Amino acid sequence: KRVTQSVLSRFMVSAFRWDLFHLKRVRQFQLDEETKLVDGDVIALDDTLVVHEHATKMPFLYRLFDHCTNTYVKAMNLVVIHARKANGLQYPLFYSIWNKEKENEIHLTKLDLALQMLQALKKQLPRPVRLCVAMDSWYFVKSLYLEIEKLEFDWVTKAKKNTLLYRKVRIRGKERFIEILPEALFKEAKPLFAFWRKKKSVCMAFKDIYIKIDEIHNGQGYLKEPILKPVSAVVTANLQEDLEQGHIKGTFALLLSNNTGFTAVEVVQNYKRRWSIEVFFRNAKQELGLN
Numbered sequence: 141k142r143v144t145q146s147v148l149s150r151f152m153v154s155a156f157r158w159d160l161f162h163l164k165r166v167r168q169f170q171l172d173e174e175t176k177l178v179d180g181d182v183i184a185l186d187d188t189l190v191v192h193e194h195a196t197k198m199p200f201l202y203r204l205f206d207h208c209t210n211t212y213v214k215a216m217n218l219v220v221i222h223a224r225k226a227n228g229l230q231y232p233l234f235y236s237i238w239n240k241e242k243e244n245e246i247h248l249t250k251l252d253l254a255l256q257m258l259q260a261l262k263k264q265l266p267r268p269v270r271l272c273v274a275m276d277s278w279y280f281v282k283s284l285y286l287e288i289e290k291l292e293f294d295w296v297t298k299a300k301k302n303t304l305l306y307r308k309v310r311i312r313g314k315e316r317f318i319e320i321l322p323e324a325l326f327k328e329a330k331p332l333f334a335f336w337r338k339k340k341s342v343c344m345a346f347k348d349i350y351i352k353i354d355e356i357h358n359g360q361g362y363l364k365e366p367i368l369k370p371v372s373a374v375v376t377a378n379l380q381e382d383l384e385q386g387h388i389k390g391t392f393a394l395l396l397s398n399n400t401g402f403t404a405v406e407v408v409q410n411y412k413r414r415w416s417i418e419v420f421f422r423n424a425k426q427e428l429g430l431n
Contacts, residue, residue, distance in 0.1 A: 162234050167264045175231070177223060177269050182410050183233070183261070183293070184222040184417035185254055185275040189215040191431055200237045219253045221261065222417040224274075230416050233261055251284045262291050272296055272399070274414035276381075277303075280396075282353055289398055296397040296410045298379075303394075306368050308348035317350065317368065322394040329375040329392065342377050345404035349373035351396070372397040374407045380415050 169175040189206055191213045192198055200216045217238040224230045234257040241247035248256075258273065272294040280297040288295045299305075299322050306317040329344045350368035357364055374395045382391045395411050402410070425431035 163260065163264060166233055166261065169231070170264060170266055175225075175229065177225070177265065177271060179270045180226055181269075181271055182224040182226075182413040183258070183271050183273045184224055184414045185220075185258075185273055185279055186222075186414070186417045186421075187217055187219040187238070187250055188421045189213060190218055190425075191215040200239060202240050217250070219250050219257070220417060220420075221254070221257045222420055224413040224416045230420070232420060233257070251279065251281055254279065255284060255287050258288060258291060258293070262293075268292065270294065272397075272410045274411050276414070285398065286353065294397060294399040294402075296395060296399075296402075296407055296414075298411065299394040299396050303396075304352065305373070306350040306352065306366065307346075308350065317366070325373065325375050325394055326392040333377065343404045343408045344375045345407075346373045346375065349396075369398070370400050372400050372402050372404075372407050374404045376408050380412070381418070 170177065189204055191206070192201060193214050195201055195214070198216075201214055202217075203212050204215050204217060205211075206213045206215070218235055219238060220235045221233045222230065223233050236253040236257060238250055238253060239248070254275075270292065273288050273296070275295065275297050277298045277300045280300065280303070285295050285297075301322060303322060305320050305322070305325075307320050309316050309318055325346055328346075332344060333342075348370075349372075350370050352366040353369045354367040355364045356367060372395075374397075375392055376395060377392050379391075379393050382393065395407050397407050397410070421430075
């Protein structure tokens with residue numbers, strides 16, 4: 141029997157102390173050999189809209205833009221972190237409901253909520269664990285990924301089309317950093333696409349790629365000097381999320397990670413594990429009455 145629509149959503153915004161329950165649940169998971177998080181496991185980070193067009197008394201409902209339908213809907217915005225272990229086991233960790241800014245209230249963005257949940261997860265780990273946070277391009281923001289690194293977690297994400305990158309080159313014997321966009325790397329990778337498919341490894345790593353994390357001001361009249369951070373940069377194609385959005389096969393994507401020790405295959409595999417949270421959202425809406 142299907143769950144009545146909106147039952148789960150109303151349950152989640154009830155007065156129960158779900159925050160305390162989740163903390164204890166996650167802490168208990170870390171005591172079990174099968175469910176505990178270990179080095180290399182992935183934490184998928186994403187948000188979803190929980191639509192309730194005809195609800196009148198449910199809290200946290202706003203008119204929000206749905207990028208899937210390109211329309212405005214009446215919905216809650218749910219931010220979630222989801223564990224995806226290397227052995228295939230997965231389970232939701234924490235969730236937070238975004239609250240629109242109001243007078244005399246501290247406004248927390250989705251980035252703030254995501255960081256709070258990751259910090260809470262860090263505290264529940266009984267030992268240091270090097271996890272990898274997999275997030276889509278919306279969460280690729282300096283204020284978030286630098287804080288993730290302070291937690292001693294790695295991160296992997298998909299670059300936006302306009303993400304500014306820096307490439308280290310040698311010109312007349314001197315090292316220079318030139319600005320490039322992902323499209324430049326796509327053009328280099330495209331001729332080798334057929335070769336990738338024969339090798340059954342549809343990815344290509346690029347060395348000496350950097351992102352800007354800050355800049356130095358040397359005074360009036362001088363150019364600003366960027367402070368750069370090296371990243372693993374991997375071009376791949378046919379990601380599940382691109383195919384789901386109707387993009388044709390052969391669509392390229394640039395994946396970035398702070399861990400320069402990852403191989404190209406590891407970067408791609410870690411990012412692909414992010415898709416588990418999309419499946420979780422879909423199942424919760426279709427089978428549990430979340431939407």
